[in-house]
Amino acid sequence: MAARIRDASGSDPETTPRGLGVLLGARGISYAGDTLSMVALMLHVAGATGQGLAVAALLLAGDFVPSLVAPFAGALADRFDRRRLMIGCELAQALVVAAIALFLPSLWLLLALVAARAVAGQIFQSASRAAVPSLVPAEGLAAGNARLGLVTNVAELAGPLLAAALLPWLGTRGVLAADAASFVVSAALLTGLPRIRPSVLDAESLWKGARTGLGYLARHRTVRVVALGFCAVVLCTGVDDVALVVLAKDDLRAGDSVAALLLGAVGFGLTAGYALLSGHAGRARMTVLFAAGLAVSAAGNLLTGALAHVAGAAAVVFAMQAARGLGIAAIDVGCNTLLQRLVPDALLGRVFANLYGAVGAAAALSYVAGGLLIDAAGAPATLIIAGAGGVTCALLTGVALRGRRVD
Template sequence: MAESAARFRDVVAVREFRFLWAAQAQSRVGDQIARVAVALLVLDRTGSAGLTALTYALTYLPPLLTAPLLAGLADRYSRRAVMVAVDLLRAALIGAMAIPGTPLAVVAVLLVAATCPEPLFSAARVATVPRTLPGPLFPVGMGVITSTDQIAQIAGFALGGVLVGAYGPHVALAVNAGTFLVSAALLHWGVGPHLPERDGAGPARGSGFALAGIRLVVGDRRLLAVAGLVWLVGCYVVAEALAAPYAAQIGAGGEAAGVLMASVVVGTAIGSLLVAKLDGAWRRRLVVPLAVAAGVPLAATAAAPPLWATIALWTLAGVFHAYIVLAQIRFTQFIPDGMRSRAIGFAAAGLQTAQGLGIAAGGALAEWTSPSTAIGVCAAVGACLAALIGLVSRVHRADPPAPQSQSGQPVEPSEAR
């Protein structure tokens, strides 16, 4: 099948992908519900905005340590078994958080514990997608997944507010625990085991095995450049984190913060579907320009324009933010299957860590200056770094080494691009 012939319905027609897609979508909704519930639970008990923000940051930072240690498990065991095990573990941990009267210190520990295996699940899932969607179907599938993730975020935040308002945070957390159980069932019954190929780097054990994915990415300038472009999301996510204080700064109502956050998500959902249909040459050429462009509308926020103009700017930024789909496709396609989970786990951990650090840095800058200035400065830094990565690495001109196929032979260029 020629790449230009890949259609959305071709992707949805693949049974395994439908189960992966459904499991991820409803689980993502549950995650967002839990974020709302935990934030409101901490704020209600302590009245501290600082502790609330710290608790939110705990959902991003732990993977920095756990990714190198855990992601290799998805290159050692059945990827389906890994995803199911992680889902069941998180269901138990979030379920414990849902018990009324649980001390906040225990809630924080459980939250960290539930966040730690996220890179392992993410690595196993993303490594499975190209196995279920071979050739030209893979880019389209990644676009569908990313777009669905954005829509699920909006639905999750909205449902989280309704559930917490009507039944309290404990019920909302219980719902999130239930989504992990549903996800585990969907993956168990609808997805094959997908045993990883051996990478030829020695026995599947020890620290050398666990760190091989990191060495592969860090040792290849082009792969590291693509990962770096993904990590720049840490500069752009500051806008969403500061949406509420920014709305207050420009004199908009409390509802405006939700609209602003939703505008970025809607833009990214649209952009993800648009870039999914690009052919290999355009995916290669546009990844850096779109990464730069993603910061330009947000940088204009430094002028604190009126609400309607900010919504338009942030929606446009979201469309350009779909560059991350192109970067993820490019990164994943050129990693050998036997090392794919470890490399993806490293990249995913870097992304979550960059988001946590970006939010923290943006918040500190907003305290010192203003929310609009913090958003604008962080976005401008991200755009400049994206341009620098493109100039230094020339990632748009050359491909990383071709991966090995299931049979151990090099993938044909027509399949890899």
């Protein structure tokens, strides 16, 4: 079955084990460089404008704008050879970042360039997630997704450390140039992949193809439940990064180093979760893994708020956020594997793009609504309310997925 699926998608079965390693290397290099440059740009914008709003606009350009074009990004991933599309996206990002490094433009032009880079990244992500079933046998999908998550998370953790080490030596322009080079290296690595054509090349117009992808997401019950459950939990709990900063500063009376440590706790949990799942995910039912991950990630925030004033609160908060990272790893592996097994290959790029675009929009709404709630009720209460809402949504998602075995 796995070989038939790979043959239908146009890739060479004999080269697929090496193909996953190539994708792992390319994504790791690309993510590390991208995180590195985003840190440099945030510091540059903060120093040049002195406005927190400008930094927030930079983050929205990178995170929210791609959500607006997600249906079209997914349609492209189902329309062309995914290897060539990924290479093109990496080279496009290299050109955009090189332009930013060369000119360091004014804020509005910078936001436009960051948004353009993020859109290319969105297309790359959709194509890369849709490509995984062509690179590993069906029984190895969960482990393959876990390894991709592990490499990506380690790269994202390394980005700020690299920025701290390189900025004093290279400056903003030099760091951005290093990011541009990382995209070129990633593109070069991706040339080692086998061809990865969708099983049925989408012959519809881009607009109609986008509508088809949205229609599938709305009509297919299990996919719809996964998307709604994921977005609902993120909408409830996405405010946690903002709340943790306020919690550390106002409630724990801690300094910047403790606040940074608490924010990084989820990364430690993610790394441990992906490492664990890379060896054992194949034994789990993906519907159960996904729903359990939603519940654990939300419960981590609930317990963070509830235990914020106990003795040794900083250590407790760190542990709860690390546990939350374990849950997020389970969400990622469970969701991606579920969709790769369930959705036809010809629609897979659109489903991934639409889902993660909607998740990004939910996170943006959570930042806004959660910020208002923090001002009104404080960080601990916000985390409790958000966590309780997230746990409720996770339980409802688990009930809706009960009995739907697609493993």
